[in-house]
Amino acid sequence: MKIPKIRAYVLDGLAHAFNPKSIAVVGASRSSTKVGWNIIKKLREDGYKGKIYPVNPRAHPYPIFGEKTYKTVRDIPEPVDLVVIAVPFFLVKSVMKDCVANGAKIAVVISSGFKEVGAKELEEEITNYCRNNGFPFIGPNLLGLGNTHSNLNLGFMPYLPKKGNVAIFSQSGANLLAWLGMSRTQRLGISLFTGLGNMADIGFPEFIIYAGKDKNTKVIALYIEGLQSKKEFIKACQEVVPKKPIIALAAGSESTKGKSAAAAHTGSTALTSEEYDKLFEEAGIIRVRTQQEFVDVALALSMQPLPKGGWVFITNGGGSGVLATDECARRGLDLLEIKGFLKQQMRAAVGPLGSPLNPVDLTGMATWRDYKMAMEAAITNPDVGGIVVSVCPTSITYPEKIAVIIYEIYKKYKDLGKPIIAQFQGGPECERANNWLKDRGIPSYLTPEQAVAGMAALSKYAEIKSKFS
């Protein structure tokens, strides 16, 4: 198959896919055991307000969920924005013909039974037909897609994720589900989300360009098992990264076994880890390595401005500072060297038993006043690019109180445009403090290593932005 350049009609189709005024569900059913029934139920449950056209020759003329049914998409009296196809694979091509006849804007093919099980020819035949008729489609073989900003949850996702500004495009439905779920428990706000399925027609580049223009998206996050064209991928990324950061988890790259697993899963050919490193460097992508790091890094990029200098890590736990320093070393990130007036200020904040070096160790005796003094000194200092506030609950350090102080400092000095990251290590009281801050726009993590992952991503994107702008 030819790898297309960015196509205007596809971008237009994606705009309709993520903000549809009308949706036709082909394979709609009155039986609650059927996929088609569940798709309509989910759409309505999660708040989709537009028009729904159930399509099923056997259900016609009985209404489904109170909506008039149609025999085919062709019979729908107006051009439909989005057609969802959930019928057996051998019917998909004829549905595509109906879509073209209707003047529909785009299709999402949920159906499986294509390249992933060896039926490459059928998939290519459908793709060629659609491309020749200028009709774009997402899939086949995918979990679904959605947009929190239009209350759109189309497919098999149990619920809408938390609303926010991170767009996720994933070649794995399972990992997409993981992140949608974690968006709730870990407070990562999501805008667009799509399982890409087999990427027969639309691949990463057009999703990236589209998300680059989407007004609700600030960060683009990719889960990749293989690319159709490195060249088109790099081009799309390079166009977008001056405006928005792109992060990627490239899987199946660590071994030949990983490659086989990816091949068995999506029929993709994974690159090696080194090849991805090179590719991502050229594309201006921030690479992440694990499912958790994907969330941690997206969180920082989605919430905070970029640092214009080195970081100061302020903690009441010497041990947290040591772990943070180790993680900085592993990521090649240097903490700011504290000297001059800032050092004097820090010495005052840490008291006789602490350390004014970076990490700044306020010691276990630190109160909220000490935190406040150290934070204000750091954030107002022109050499300081950003600050991390790490907290370990002691009998005199109350996480909830420190969280409030962090939020106050954040509001007071927001105009300085410096990033603030928090980290509360411990039990339920720390979870509460972390969530409270995340709900107010401050990334806040459980462990020092996660906080450093967030810092490193912000610093890395500052570099990428200046390189590609």
Add this chain to the structure above:
Amino acid sequence: MKIPKIRAYVLDGLAHAFNPKSIAVVGASRSSTKVGWNIIKKLREDGYKGKIYPVNPRAHPYPIFGEKTYKTVRDIPEPVDLVVIAVPFFLVKSVMKDCVANGAKIAVVISSGFKEVGAKELEEEITNYCRNNGFPFIGPNLLGLGNTHSNLNLGFMPYLPKKGNVAIFSQSGANLLAWLGMSRTQRLGISLFTGLGNMADIGFPEFIIYAGKDKNTKVIALYIEGLQSKKEFIKACQEVVPKKPIIALAAGSESTKGKSAAAAHTGSTALTSEEYDKLFEEAGIIRVRTQQEFVDVALALSMQPLPKGGWVFITNGGGSGVLATDECARRGLDLLEIKGFLKQQMRAAVGPLGSPLNPVDLTGMATWRDYKMAMEAAITNPDVGGIVVSVCPTSITYPEKIAVIIYEIYKKYKDLGKPIIAQFQGGPECERANNWLKDRGIPSYLTPEQAVAGMAALSKYAEIKSKFS
């Protein structure tokens, strides 16, 4: 200072420290703003049932918390099991003399102001005095210690951790607090826990030997910023690892900055990362790298038996399988090659769209019956050493139901002695499933990488055990 070999009176002292029938609190106070008051309050609140002797010349003769007060430890009419010292540093030596006079078994010195601020001579003077009198002490400059099995929470820990079988000895109070807190939210059961402080008298080796003998401890977990003697450390570990696994997070080892941070924190000299690798290999220690991995690895070792062969990774998410395979590659762990009869069985379980390779991909269409079939086939197969069950919630895969199936299989085949690990990736429903299983003895993680960390640790300890036995 001379580095002592293992001393019998120290082991006896530790037995009293972790199971004290009586505790003298030196620096006890009637003022709720004072450390000594809080120590007694915490002891009683968390359920310590033994005798408490408040000691404070100024409080005498007024009772504190209803207990008769004493001017000095010397005045207490019976030898005390454990003396807690929370007085200014310059008074510590005279308190030690009182302890010796009383015939006390061991002291815990909470007070700071010693080596960590440069007062090395005073610390050595006290240590020499105590050693010459055969009186052991823990600290100085430490957070506290405890034992969930005797409801002992002595020091600054806000609450007792979840009861269990992991002993934690930490050179960082902040990281100890993190793990005590995470023990609650992440269901890691803990037996003994101690902040080691400056380790003036008792260092890692004696704690390790003691925990090796403690009947409630199955796993020993260390946070290390520096060692007094590699030789004594290795010897102690080698003695214990044939019976119990030891894991260690060695911090400050990744850079010279990390070394400085560790030096500023505990006055320790950290080894380099490569030196630690070598040391741990020789000692039979499982190395972990992050605060979270410390918990993940301890969890698996604390709950499950060791594998006697390769692992089978069963999932309904192709993408989770790919991430797991990558993490296996990074950890040098091979999944079992599935062949012969097991392959036929897996083919039946996965259906036409899945993959019977390892990871076994049941696909998003998997029901609890498919999971059950695959799990039973795997666990009863003689080639299989252990299984991981990875679950991504879909519209037909309910985490709670699969969790019950996993628990049933676990109970049914417990006699086979094969480890089972679970992993539920997603939102609140997955958190519930993970916690439900952990409360029943099955390690269950949020992400595939964490599950692989657990697998790798069990496999590694199986290797270590056979090497050192």
